[in-house]
Amino acid sequence: xxxxxxxxxxxxxxxxxxxxxxxxxxxxxxxxxxxxxxxxxxxxxxxxxxxxxxxxxxxxxxxxxxxxxxxxxxxxxxxxxxxxxxxxxxxxxxxxxxxxxxxxxxxxxxxxxxxxxxxxxxxxxxxxxxxxxxxxxxxxxxxxxxxxxxxxxxxxxxxxxxxxxxxxxxxxxxxxxxxxxxxxxxxxxxxxxxxxxxxxxxxxxxxxxxxxxxxxxxxxxxxxxxxxxxxxxxxxxxxxxxxxxxxxxxxxxxxxxxxxxxxxxxxxxxxxxxxxxxxxxxxxxxxxxxxxxxxxxxxxxxxxxxxxxxxxxxxxxxxxxxxxxxxxxxxxxxxxxxxxxxxxxxxxx
Numbered sequence: 001x002x003x004x005x006x007x008x009x010x011x012x013x014x015x016x017x018x019x020x021x022x023x024x025x026x027x028x029x030x031x032x033x034x035x036x037x038x039x040x041x042x043x044x045x046x047x048x049x050x051x052x053x054x055x056x057x058x059x060x061x062x063x064x065x066x067x068x069x070x071x072x073x074x075x076x077x078x079x080x081x082x083x084x085x086x087x088x089x090x091x092x093x094x095x096x097x098x099x100x101x102x103x104x105x106x107x108x109x110x111x112x113x114x115x116x117x118x119x120x121x122x123x124x125x126x127x128x129x130x131x132x133x134x135x136x137x138x139x140x141x142x143x144x145x146x147x148x149x150x151x152x153x154x155x156x157x158x159x160x161x162x163x164x165x166x167x168x169x170x171x172x173x174x175x176x177x178x179x180x181x182x183x184x185x186x187x188x189x190x191x192x193x194x195x196x197x198x199x200x201x202x203x204x205x206x207x208x209x210x211x212x213x214x215x216x217x218x219x220x221x222x223x224x225x226x227x228x229x230x231x232x233x234x235x236x237x238x239x240x241x242x243x244x245x246x247x248x249x250x251x252x253x254x255x256x257x258x259x260x261x262x263x264x265x266x267x268x269x270x271x272x273x274x275x276x277x278x279x280x281x282x283x284x285x286x287x288x289x290x291x292x293x294x295x296x297x298x299x300x301x302x303x304x305x306x307x308x309x310x311x312x313x314x315x316x317x318x319x320x321x322x323x324x325x326x327x328x329x330x331x332x333x334x335x336x337x338x339x340x341x342x343x344x345x346x347x348x349x
Contacts, residue, residue: 016118020287021102021259030251034064037302044306074240082237083145090142091238091245097138098252101128105259106186108269108286115186116283125173125183128260132169132215135253136162139224143234154233157313158217158224164320165214165221171328172208175201175335176264185260189268198265203331205265207324209300212257214320216250218301220308223316258297259290266293 005013016022035050039060042049050060078084104124106115114120121127136159143155177183179200180191191197198205214221225233235246262268269286277284311319 013118016116021105021107021116022118023099026099026102026252026255027248029255030248031064033251033254033298033302034067035061036298037305038063040299040302041306044303068244071244072241076240076242077237079147079237081147083147086141086145087237088242090138090145091235091242091249094135094138094142094249095245095252097131097134098249098256101131101256102252102259104128104185105256105263106189106268107259107290108283109186111282116287117186120186122182122184122187124185125177125188128185128256129170129173133166135215136166139234142238146234146237148237150231150236151234153229154224154236158234160313161214161217161221161224161316161320164317165211165324168207168320168324168328169211169215171325171332172204172211173264175204175328175331178332178335178339185263185268189263189270192267193270196265196267196270201265201331201335203327203334205261207328207331208261208264209297211320211324212261213301213304214316216253216257216301219305220311221316222305222310223313226310254298254301255294258294258301261297262290262293266297 018024039049041047048058050063051058053060053066054062078087103118104121104127106117106120106124108116110116139158139162140155143151143153143158146152176188176197179197180188182188182191188197217224225235235243238246269290271285271289271292274285274288277288
C-alpha cells in the first residue's frame with residue numbers, strides 16, 4: 001500500500017528534496033567549495049585568486065556563479081565521430097548519480113523519531129556503495145563515446161584507478177560493519193554516541209580518506225585528468241552546459257564523500273548541544289556539527305592539490321594494491337581480535 005502522508009509530512013518531504021539535503025544543498029556546497037578552493041589554493045601558492053566578481057572588496061565571492069553563467073551561454077559542440085546518444089547523456093547521468101548518494105545519508109535525528117534524510121533504508125551503506133561503483137562506467141562510457149584519443153586514454157586511466165581504490169574502500173567498510181553490526185548509516189552514527197570510530201579505527205580512516213581522494217581524482221591522484229598528458233582526460237571534448245554538469249558532478253561527489261566519512265568515522269551529528277540552535281529546533285544543533293565535520297574534511301581533501309605533486313600511474317596503482325589493501329585487511333584483523341574490549345564502548349549496539 002502507498003502510505004498517506006499528512007500535510008506536515010508533505011511539507012517536510014518537500015523541504016528535504018528541494019532544500020536540505022536535497023537539490024539546493026549540493027548546489028550551494030559546490031558554489032562555496034569552488035570559491036573556497038580557488039582562494040585557499042591561491043594562498044598556498046602565494047597568489048591572489050578571484051577578486052572582482054561579487055560583493056565585499058577583493059573576495060570574488062560570485063566568481064563561481066559568473067563562470068557557470070558563462071558556460072551555459074557557450075555553444076555545445078558534439079564531435080562528428082562521437083557516439084552521440086551516450087556522449088550527450090553522460091554528463092546528465094554523471095550529475096544525477098553524483099547527487100543520488102546524498103538522499104541516503106542521515107544528517108540529524110528528528111525529535112519525534114526518525115532521521116533528517118530524504119529516504120531511509122536499513123541498507124543505506126550498501127546503496128551508497130552501489131552508487132559509487134557506477135562512476136567508472138560513466139567515465140569509461142563518456143571517454144569511449146567521445147571517440148577521441150585523449151578522452152579514451154583518460155577513461156582507461158580512470159577505470160584502472162577506480163578499480164584499484166574501490167577494493168580498499170570496501171574492505172574499510174567491512175571493519176565498520178563488524179563494529180556496528182549493521183548496514184544502516186543512522187545506526188552506525190548511534191553506535192558512536194560514546195566514542196567515534198576514528199579513534200577505534202585510525203588505520204581504516206586513513207585508508208578510506210586516501211581511497212576516496214583517489215575516487216574523486218583529487219591530487220595527487222588526478223592522473224585521469226592530467227592536463228600535461230591527456231589535456232583533461234575523459235571530459236576533454238565537452239563544452240558549454242555539458243562541461244558545467246561534469247564539473248558540478250565532481251563537487252556533488254565531494255559533498256557525498258565528506259558526508260559519508262563524517263557518518264562512518266566522525267560520529268555524524270554527535271556533538272554538544274548548542275543552546276541558541278536548540279531553541280529554534282533540536283535538529284539544527286546536529287546539522288551544525290555534521291556540516292562542521294564536513295567542512296574540515298573538505299579542507300583536508302582540497303589541501304592535497306596544493307601541497308602534493310601528481311603521482312605517476314604506476315605509483316598510483318601500486319599504492320592502491322600493495323599499500324592500502326593490506327592496511328585495510330590489517331584493520332579488519334585488529335577489529336576482530338579486539339572486539340571483546342571495544343564492544344562495551346559502543347552505544348546503540
